[in-house]
Amino acid sequence: MIRQLVNRSQAWILPTMLVLGVMSAIVMGYSIYMAVRDINLIKSASSFVGADNFSALFQDARAWGSLSRTVVFSVSATAVELLFGLGLALYLNRPFFGRKLVRTLLLIPMIMTPVVSGLIWRVFYDPNNGIVNYYLGQLGLGDKHNWLGSTDLAMVSVIIADVWQWTPFVFLILAAGLDAMPSEPLEAAEVDGASSFQRFYHVVLPLLAPSLMIAFLLRIIDSVKTFDIIYVMTRGGPSLATETTNMYAYIQGFNNFNISYATVINLTITVIITFLFTTLYARLSKARR
């Protein structure tokens, strides 16, 4: 009976597991094969090089620079998105005329085609004809900023575009959390004479913690993978100022055709991401319990 049950379940699970499992096996197997050889698609032959790619990676300042830029990008974009998203959710958490419409309109940045959004921001940031500089000039904040062209501002500019794209997502998660929040604890706190800050800090924030955790987790995982907007806005430039590890692996693999070396860069990121993910996931499930 039990065996029959297992067999029955397996038949339903099988197709997906076969596709995902076989693909993962091929990807892992080939990645390891490629990592220990020096495959370059421009050269015709490749040979076994052992751990040379890994030792090259440890001496590759560009790779470590890209990793630190990935951390700067992901952490600051995620932090700003959480902060803005929380502010937005609290600000709009009241009945008002047009509430549904506002929520609908806020969906737009996250479903717009990212490549197109990146192109729009690129035009906005144009130092001579862009509307960002024009309106900043009108406000007396200077109209000569070279947003995407200077090493100081390029990263900030890309982060602003990412914040624009993903703050609504954080907002919607937190707004759903606020909607589902029971009203009794807040009322009890009010009766007990808690100030509005105390109510927020001691009642709302702890109750919102699971939603905040989910938003944080999904944003940090996906921001590490950000490719589209960086590719169309800067391609990692100027002078590597916005080159994240993802972008660097792309350039090594598909511009320089150093397939082996790109794989090694990738395997290293994935180990770091998986480590990040598993520790965070453990903490998240603890927080939800």
Add this chain to the structure above:
Amino acid sequence: MRKRNAARSALFYAGVACLLVFFMVPLVWLISTSFKNSRDAFAIPPKWLFQPTLDNYANVFDRSDFFKAFGNSVFVSLVSTLLCLCLAAVTAYALAYFQFPRKSKIMTFILSSRVAPPILMLLPVYFISVQLGVNDSYALLIFMYMLMNLPFAVLMLVTYFEDIPSEIREAAFVDGCSETRTFFKVILPLARGGLAATFILSMVLAWNEFLIGLVMTGKMTQTLPVLVTSFMTFQGTEWGPLSAAGTFIMLPMLVFGIFVQKHLVKGMTMGAVK
């Protein structure tokens, strides 16, 4: 007192208006630029009122590669989404209703394939496809998009199936339905809202996808997001046609997305948020 309330609510609406301006300006700019002639497009100060023209659309629709790419995008995202949904529905049914060993491990495995960066998979697949000479083919692109959407589609559908009371499924068994019949005749019709939402969300994700398309497509299978970046050339960028093409690419997905907005967050958080 009433005056103060009115002032406060005016202030509140002003805040809401500022927020909407920030989040909406890119879309409004894109759509309005697509109807501007080249002189108005980059006028400083920016022109928000102008004489509309359809030249940019005419220009884009004259390009044969645009229609080719449009057809490719429709074909690839539609077929990959349908395949993905078929696989995902069967798997999600088992994950939602059956008890079996290592179930939570399987869930974690599916979740982890959602977490892995796509470029990790792209390098070996690209290398193998070049070796076999099958890059720039529809079949491979469809397979890649199906693979990309499969993990989230499974996890999303599980939450919809779990919302259906298990008594309904048991009642079907009592009435003599087989497992397969119950799945097709009882569960799937009840979960059609969830199926539609999953369908639309994976359609949007495949339609908007850029990196896989950039690497895996050639002249023949190029999709719209890849084509759009080719409007940026060394001679400069044709912003007018580009904004028309951008508007054309985005509008169907915006309509779809707004249509399923209630399910969107649930889908994008894989059921963690209802």
